Amino acid sequence: MTINVGSFELLNTHIRPATRCTIQLDLGKIGGHSTSVEIINGRNPGPVLCLTAALHGDELNGIEIIRQLMQGIDPEIFCGVIVAVPVVNQDGYHHKTRYVDGVGDLNRSFPGDQNGTCCQQMAYTLFTEVISHCDAVIDVHTGSSGRENLPQLRVDLSIKQNEVLSSGFSRLSIIQSNPPRGSLREASSLSGIPALVMEIGGSQGVEPEKVLLGVEALQALLGSIEMTAVPPFDPEFQRVYYGGGWIRSEREGIFIAKACLGDVVQAGDILAEIIDPLLSTTYRVEAPLHCTILGRSHNQYVGQGTGLFRVGIERVPI
Ligand SMILES: [Zn+2]
Known part of the structure; x- marks a missing residue:
């Protein structure tokens, strides 16, 4: 400088x-x-x-x-x-x-x-x-x-x-x-x-x-x-994250998050539910891989393709 x-x-x-x-x-x-x-x-x-x-x-x-x-x-x-x-x-x-x-x-x-x-x-x-x-x-x-x-x-x-x-x-x-x-x-x-x-x-x-x-x-x-x-x-x-991206909704409905910012989740963990009040169905959003929750949608109506969670993969210090 x-x-x-x-x-x-x-x-x-x-x-x-x-x-x-x-x-x-x-x-x-x-x-x-x-x-x-x-x-x-x-x-x-x-x-x-x-x-x-x-x-x-x-x-x-x-x-x-x-x-x-x-x-x-x-x-x-x-x-x-x-x-x-x-x-x-x-x-x-x-x-x-x-x-x-x-x-x-x-x-x-x-x-x-x-x-x-x-x-x-x-x-x-x-x-x-x-x-x-x-x-x-x-x-x-x-x-x-x-x-x-x-x-x-x-x-x-x-x-x-x-x-x-x-x-x-x-x-x-x-x-x-x-x-x-x-x-x-x-x-x-x-x-x-x-x-x-x-x-x-x-x-x-x-x-x-x-x-x-x-x-x-x-x-x-x-x-x-x-x-x-x-x-x-x-x-x-100081944690460093590479890779990752958005987990997007495959359904429309009311998004209710279960995972919090900063949570470290494993593949298959339940991150959220999407409830369709018109069809009385509940769809569970699962983590696709081991990752950390870096960003999250508020609980709200979501359509197909809406970004639900932004996740990152941590680089482990050598
Ligand atoms: Zn901005």
Whole structure:
């Protein structure tokens, strides 16, 4: 990572050492989309770390994680710079939806286009004005509507810098994952900026226990890359998952989960029931193999093909 010394400049603003500030950034020419960029420039030199949340506007845990983390930082004893954009998609945030203007998925629009759609313009501005000036990116998400995720990091471990970055996060599980096309994570990686996604909980609400876990994980990261003096943690608790995927519904009906996030299940274990109240039938969902439950649908009506459980296969440490 590069080392920032003295004043830090971003968005035509000089931020003196040992200070913090908030800058408004207009993200696009269409629709007047703007957002707040919060910056802490530490007294001492160090890397420039970017934190983003709510690219999907209804994913609230990350907003609160960043707020609590930033509040707890003393710029006088901090090394380097944090550039935080806690509510990237303010339109979705205000309308309680994942999307921009009801249809556009911002996290499938990177690296963006200054003359493109609204989402592409927002992605372009965020990437060129903010992300490209940072040494690493942590993008915080939650499960999409009707789903929840075990707190986890999604990382392309084939990139050494990503692997090093992910090893700094306390006990959060690591899932090998190639970035989705058009995601901030993909665009950052293609530009040589280490990037990973922290997935934590579900959308629409704020989950205080998971928020605290996310804050502690980021505090551990700050210590591991020597931006703060947090003592190192024992990395043996960090589980790494490869392979896996979705277990999808073969029936329609009311899904009632029996397995919980983090459960380690064996082939044939009963994970859930799908009840058809019209035919008075109960269908049992079984685990197809030995795996860990990393994501789960809420108990709700499901159709054929609906993703019920996202599972992973743990890599056993050698
Ligand atoms: Zn998301």
